[in-house]
Amino acid sequence: MKILAFNGSPRKTGNTTALIGAVLEGARESGAETAEVRLHDINLKGCMGCLTCRKNPGFCAQKDDLSPFLEEMKTADGLVIGSPIYMYHVTGQMKMLVDRIYSFYITRDDGGYDSALPPGKPFVLITSQGHPEPERFDRTVRWLAGMTAGGLGCKEVGRIVQANSHLEPAGENGGLLDEARRLGRVLAGQNRA
Numbered sequence: 140m141k142i143l144a145f146n147g148s149p150r151k152t153g154n155t156t157a158l159i160g161a162v163l164e165g166a167r168e169s170g171a172e173t174a175e176v177r178l179h180d181i182n183l184k185g186c187m188g189c190l191t192c193r194k195n196p197g198f199c200a201q202k203d204d205l206s207p208f209l210e211e212m213k214t215a216d217g218l219v220i221g222s223p224i225y226m227y228h229v230t231g232q233m234k235m236l237v238d239r240i241y242s243f244y245i246t247r248d249d250g251g252y253d254s255a256l257p258p259g260k261p262f263v264l265i266t267s268q269g270h271p272e273p274e275r276f277d278r279t280v281r282w283l284a285g286m287t288a289g290g291l292g293c294k295e296v297g298r299i300v301q302a303n304s305h306l307e308p309a310g311e312n313g314g315l316l317d318e319a320r321r322l323g324r325v326l327a328g329q330n331r332a
């Protein structure tokens with residue numbers, strides 16, 4: 140049982156990091172092995188637009204530190220996707236991951252897409268924002284869930300949209316951390332035989 144997390148925040152002690160950490164802690168409590176990819180801290184390159192993935196579906200021709208983790212996305216039992224909101228959207232680091240995930244969308248002749256991921260892989264979504272209204276960036280949150288996982292046939296088991304982060308840091312919010320740990324336990328429990 141392996142849970143793989145992608146963290147789009149550049150901040151090592153920020154809100155996204157605290158919440159992803161708690162999700163992974165919960166997953167480990169349920170016996171999972173966990174790994175976190177801090178996108179800011181690896182040699183991460185953007186999509187080259189080479190479209191090699193249209194001819195070789197499921198594989199990204201760009202080679203960098205992300206490459207092995209893209210492969211791990213296929214075999215992981217569950218995923219965690221987390222990003223702060225920057226300028227109404229996700230961080231640039233997270234957008235680079237999203238573009239690379241295009242390689243998992245397999246173009247069909249009818250114009251639709253098939254997925255390079257096995258169906259039903261469970262995932263948890265985390266976002267963090269300064270704005271006090273949780274719904275303020277709903278379009279971005281839904282876009283992130285859809286592009287990274289939902290659109291690939293993964294199944295969302297829960298999400299945390301942390302609002303008002305300047306006044307209420309996630310790392311000091313026991314209730315929110317408990318909820319993140321609970322989601323981690325649910326995530327790790329999904330694929331058990």
Ligand SMILES: Cc1cc2nc3c(=O)[nH]c(=O)nc-3n(C[C@H](O)[C@H](O)[C@H](O)COP(=O)(O)O)c2cc1C
Nearest residue numbers: 148153154155223224225226227267268269270304
């Ligand atoms: C460049 C930048 C842009 C931001 N844009 C927004 C924004 O559009 N809306 C918002 O509510 N918060 C915005 N924020 C605040 C962050 O979303 C917020 O501080 C978040 O909790 C940071 O997450 P982290 O601690 O995981 O890095 C921005 C912060 C930065 C540094």
